[in-house]
Amino acid sequence: MTELGHISRDWKLVVIRKKAPTAAAHKDEKTVNAARRADAEIKTIRKANAASNKAASSSTTLNTRKLDDETERLTHDRVPTELKKNILQARMDKKRTQAQLAQIINEKPQIIQVYESGKAIPNQQIITELGRALGAKLP
Template sequence: MAESDWDTVTVLRKKGPTAAQAKSKQAILAAQRRGEDVETSKKWAAGQNKQHSITKNTAKLDRETEELHHDRVTLEVGKVIQQGRQSKGLTQKDLATKINEKPQVIADYESGRAIPNNQVLGKIERAIDERPRSAPVLRAL
């Protein structure tokens, strides 16, 4: 009782909500009813290994009113990759395993859907001993 004094005041408070409770739908609705600002954001690629992100500013592209888009790999590049892969007797999966990429990446490059990435193209070139980027049409990449 030596700590108690007439001049000191002891304040007892409840603990604040835990992180899981603060994120619950009930807590969000209660905060909105009180008129507090509620910020919600979605996690992007949270549990995935995103190795090759698009380096161009996609938000800037979205804000532009002109018809802007990311350049894609041309079909000539896809054909050179496909012919080189087949001449080596590799499937798309084998080539992807050889260069440590996903098979979908190889499929995208061969079909012309991929956004050119020099690291991936370099690995493909070394694996198939072809130079898909050296064609005159492709020097712009």
Template sequence: MSDWDTTTVIGRNTRGGQSGGGGGARQGPTAYERAKAVGAITENDRKVAAGTNKAHSGVDHAHLAKLDRENEVAPPAKVAPSVGKAIAQSRQEKGLTQKDLGTKINEKPQVIAEYESGKAIPNPAILAKLERALGVKLRGKDIGAPLGGPKKS
């Protein structure tokens, strides 16, 4: 038989595996199959969160966050109601909406609403921007008093 008489097949399942058999036969059970055989995992354990953006499917993050909050000594302080009233009053006196004020200080209108309602956790940088935009004191003593200019010596 010459080289011209042999047939060469190119494509799938043409090479033999390590066992010498043809057709790409598997060598044995996979790790998943072995774990399933000994009862280490059940059918439902495989790829539960496949294709989702959930890192840990079996962990309840809301529950963990609640546990973390229970361990805190005190919840973070909120803006004092007097600060919220001072912001709302001076904003209305200047004829600004929450959206206008937010745009003026580069914050979302939602942030202004949270400060006015007293739900926000105070941020000194935001309070300073609000003080400059509204011209009233929002920190320290005399909340709501007009903001003085630079001190004269």
């Protein structure tokens, strides 16, 4: 005995298990076990869309179709030479630096740099903002 009295330990064993298999799964398991005992050949077939997100699979199909339709070029579109020259010329006419122009259109200076170097992937929204900020019609 302790000072507090007799300490009782009434512990219950709690077992957490997965959900019980359904009748169909139980039947399939019996069939597979019987085939194993008989040394029969067992083939497994994976369903095409088993355990997949249908929304993701539809977008994947669209992307796959785009890849299939793609020519051997396999590159992104780049800023055309005419556009990069127009941006550079308009910026010089306004006597602005790349950093100043970037601040006006709320973009990073690197964006202006890649557009003027022709390495950017064209974004019509940015091109429109550049045209407004520079007061020029950009193609």
